[in-house]
Amino acid sequence: MGRAIIIVLDSVGCGAAEDAGVYGDAGADTLGHIAQACAEGCGDRVGLREGSLRLPNLDRLGLGRAMQASTGHSSPGLGLGEPAGQWGYGVETSLGKDTPSGHWEIAGTPVQFKWGYFSQTMPAFPPEFTRALIAEGELPGILGDKHASGTAIIEEFGEEHLGDLKPICYTSADSVLQIAAHEHAFGLERLYALCKIARRLCDPLNIGRVIARPFVGRTSADFVRTAHRKDFAMPPPAGNLLERAALAGHEIICVGKIGDIFAHRHTGRELKGANNNDHVDLTLRALAEARDGALIFVNLVDFDTDFGHRRDVPGYAACLESFDARLPELTAAMRDEDFCIVTADHGNDPTWRGYDHTREHVPILSFGKGVAPGPIGRRETLADIAETIAQRLGLAAGAHGRSWLA
Template sequence: MRFKRVFLIVMDSVGIGAQPDATSYFNDGVSDINAHTLGHIATSMDLKLPNLEALGIANIEPIKGLKPVNLNQSYVTKIQEASLGKDTMTGHWEMMGLYITKPFQTFTTHGFPEELIKELEEKTGRKVIGNVAASGTEILVELGEEHMKTGNIIVYTSADSVLQIAMHEEIIPIKEQYKICEIAREITMKPEWKVGRVIARPFLGTNKTNFKRTPNRHDYALKPHEKTTLNFLDEANYDVIALGKINDIFDGYGINKYSKTVSNDDGMNQITEWATKDFNGLCFLNLVDFDALYGHRRDPIGYGNALMQFDKQLPLLMNNLNDDDLLLITADHGNDPTYVGTDHTREFVPLIAYSKSFTEGGNLPILTTFSDIARTISDNFKVEKTPYGSSFLGLIK
């Protein structure tokens, strides 16, 4: 075992330029071939990322305002997604060693099929309102008061394969809310509608000016169809620590410690706290704000400010790393906030590998599957490997 601890940070949706197959992926009828999440944020504002710059983010692709540097303690490259799809679950599952040949269904354009909604209404005894792609906070402003008057449940989706149900805790008790979502999970397991996640989104408040989601969110996710590197680590008695929505994405499969986060800042605080603890294994963090708050809402300035805040927090984490730690920073897909539509974009993702023990650095070859990360982690801990990907452990000195 070369590294005792591996810290893997997913900057959710921070793509770094369109993949060659982006012509087959679309936003509002326009192919993703001109998408470049990080590049277009940098052309929209004065983007300052001194710590990511020092790690070599601009050595991967030219980024306005950022300069390539001499690399001596980090290795960088970009990774092409091999699976079919550009959603969160596909990206993360591939990152842990799976290959997805059939994309998870999304329902962004027209909402969920009438037959699905009708069955949900019949089995829950409640009418559905909404059934659109929407921000979870904005739909409460639009439909929250109607829900309180009628008891109708608010169904909505996003660019991911997800069915979300918003319900007021004083109108529909939590126990019933969870039962409704269990029914929705059962319905959406049908092959023709297979949805990645069903999420209960409870809220409180008296009117549209003060509605607020509560901590009683509950996810009903699909388990990965095969074992991943997480399972192999867990079975070998290594620590598998999931922060943010990682536990939800994998439905807890192969994870033995987890906690949720309320923001990117909270995620970075938590992973930095874990860096001060003694453990042996993987600490896996997703920073969802980039995607949820700024990418889908097409807010390049907000996105850029969030990146700069993340950049400011990196040194504290890095200072708490030991010589036998490995830090990997990557992403799961793109979500160019300057692009048409509101969907994810099919892009390469960056990869930065850093360790205090590195005696040199440089550019790695372009990687052709996110599963190379899984293979490298398995290689390091000498555990079973998934069938996909190749280890780059031997390339980092």
């Protein structure tokens, strides 16, 4: 049977979806635009990287082919040779383009309800919500109360926050409330407690996530977010892959923020580090320890958080190349019967306007020593990933999607 591994490269989309225009994202292409920018010299940064995008290990699995199948054209630096893995692309059917929508669909349960969103106005939050948060959180007030980039709003309000300890509350185009506070002056546990209050207040509004965003530093010049981010998500739909695996008695190991995304339900042993490299290390640890039949579910978030939202093309390109360089370690740690899928949950095109996610197809690359390479085509839902894994692990089929394995 072997083990099954899902690695989600958070936000690494491969071309605008057919409904991208509904989301204001017609023409977005995270991977394609990064590759083009690098070929044109716009992906260079002194001391970080230079030249064309170099992803030889992902490309060997079929990334270039998957991108071409999605968009209809090739991308500079990515080849179209015969891949050693199975390759294709997936179409997200969930409503919304944020993290829970993508991950829940990858796990076999597409989002079929409408998320709640906060207003584009200033203030963004309903007054009754803000009053309740202030009262129940015993706060002197809040700062922000608008749509914003996380790093920009901390720079804008961080010094004021240190003076009055009002938390910085903001949102985005996603169904999310983010609360930033100084890890020491405000207190990490106090921030988490406030987010739990906010989670309860957000439930009637159908807001997908409340995210704690602790930061440190003394001035706007040196504020930096810490690794103690925590997501408080709505519970996932019943019947997802994690639930099926847990009920069947399979070992489950979740790496990165998977536990947060699935509200810690059926998430087994959770391993969490500070960045992508930590999470690759923890995945290698999981591969060394997990028994036969285990499900290992990994999220690598740096692409999205550190570079997509910040519209940082060189940083995003370097992050992709860094993961690509470590892929052989993961492959070497797999046993003969193991099966791995590398995919993404949405896009976050760093060349795009604004600072929000982009509605895109996602690459799907699958491999293992016993897996015959070749195209898996266009997958009409990301739930096909869950059903393919379910087949490999001998789990009952879910209500959505179908396996691409014979």
